Amino acid sequence: MAHAIMLQGTGSDVGKTVLVAGLCRAARKRGLKVRPFKPQNMSNNAAVAAIPGEAGEGEIGRAQWLQALACGVEPTVHMNPVLLKPQSDIGSQIVVQGKVAGAAAARDYQALKGRLMDAVMDSWARVGEGADLVIVEGAGSPAEINLRARDIANMGFATRADVPVVLVGDIDRGGVIAALAGTHLILSEEDRRMVAGYIINKFRGDVSLFDDGIAAIGRFTGWRSFGTVPWLSEAARLPSEDSVVLERLAGGTARPLKVAVPMLPRIANFDDLDPLRAEPLVEVVFVPPGSRLPADAGLVVIPGSKSTIGDLAAFRQNGWDSDLIAHRRRGGRIVGLCGGYQMLGRRVGDPHGLEGGAATAEGLGHLDVETVMEPEKSVRNVHARSIHHDVPLTGYEIHLGRTEGADCLRPVVEIDGRADGATSPDGKVFGTYLHGLFGSDPFRARFLEEFGIVGGGADYRAGVEAALDAIADHLETHLDCDALFAAARSAGLDSPAASNIWQY
Known part of the structure; x- marks a missing residue:
């Protein structure tokens, strides 16, 4: 099994998807065989992916399709074994390893999670085959402790698979110090031990102005900072995963x-x-x-x-x-x-x-x-x-x-x-x-x-690839990627192919 690291957020829409995609591209540029993984996703933006060993194809979240592109590999259904597709205010269609497994109301779905964990762990074993590194994306937040007992998306998966966690906080929405300190406070000791450190995301302005904030987070949590990521304008050129972004697309610059x-x-x-x-x-x-x-x-x-x-x-x-x-x-x-x-x-x-x-x-x-x-x-x-x-x-x-x-x-x-x-x-x-x-x-x-309109039809896919490259370079500049990738070693997993790649 490959080495692994998991990005979880202090809340939804903190930028985990783009960070995972950027880190996947950065790892690929370093010569690593890297794969994305998201145990559970909720999105109606789906992509079609291969079902290894079968002739047909199945569904995964669009984000994992993008992350596979960042890795330079074909997407498979094992990169996102559980996909929830909301079809009402209280219920979703459930897609397991690419295939529709039924539908359930939110309350009923919680009772199904124990059985779904088996599918998650099966896909987890498959996705790392032949890889040096797997970068995992959580869903929502580990601070949702009311859902912890049956969790398969955040700390429930991390503890089961023994994958170290990096928390992502969104400073643009405010309250990032409280979000990280509060997460530390309410996590159980077992879950708290899984956290290797944190990333501050979506910073606007002079990053040095947050030095005191980093010091405060350290005092409250004892966690290390892997860096502060300035606002990534290139992210707007990537496919969107979640309908939450639509509120930001309700207007635009007048054009022909x-x-x-x-x-x-x-x-x-x-x-x-x-x-x-x-x-x-x-x-x-x-x-x-x-x-x-x-x-x-x-x-x-x-x-x-x-x-x-x-x-x-x-x-x-x-x-x-x-x-x-x-x-x-x-x-x-x-x-x-x-x-x-x-x-x-x-x-x-x-x-x-x-x-x-x-x-x-x-x-x-x-x-x-x-x-x-x-x-x-x-x-x-x-x-x-x-x-x-x-x-x-x-x-x-x-x-x-x-x-x-x-x-x-x-x-x-x-x-x-x-x-x-x-x-x-x-x-x-x-x-x-x-x-x-x-x-x-x-x-x-x-x-x-x-x-x-004459002159349209520029190479859209090339634009996405260029955005992934730019984001990867941005993360290499503003994060301690050496330390972040090295933290994956603490997962306790062994990969003969990766025996010497962690020395930079």
């Missing part, structure tokens, strides 16, 4: 093309819009509940959803259905992706209650298609081709449902030789199940030309 994206309650895979956000002449605005779709938008994109029928109801409650009609009358364009594609049709039926209860809902009616939810879930990476622009595409499918109707006679893409999607007779509205459509640089360039 405004793209409006309704912020659905169960929005999923909204990173489909990241390549458009990276375009210098495109403004992507995520429209929060209670706000209207902007009248000056040239394009409205309805993104994926984990609960199509529920989000359809929310769409109407916000008045976005009327806004969409007005948008189309003004000559605006509409694109639906996955669940958004289903919403654009005439009807969505869920006879098996796959989204929480048998129901049928009237669609938005902009495409002459109907969708029926079916038990078998499509999860796969695909190669495709844009029919209208005749350019290659790569992407993935993660969806329930079969969509048929007259507008399917004008498909959007061809996926592995199979037609997919539908287009309105006037060509102003289309929908497809293909995620990653805008990630194709040639397609994006041709698509933006239809809005009068």
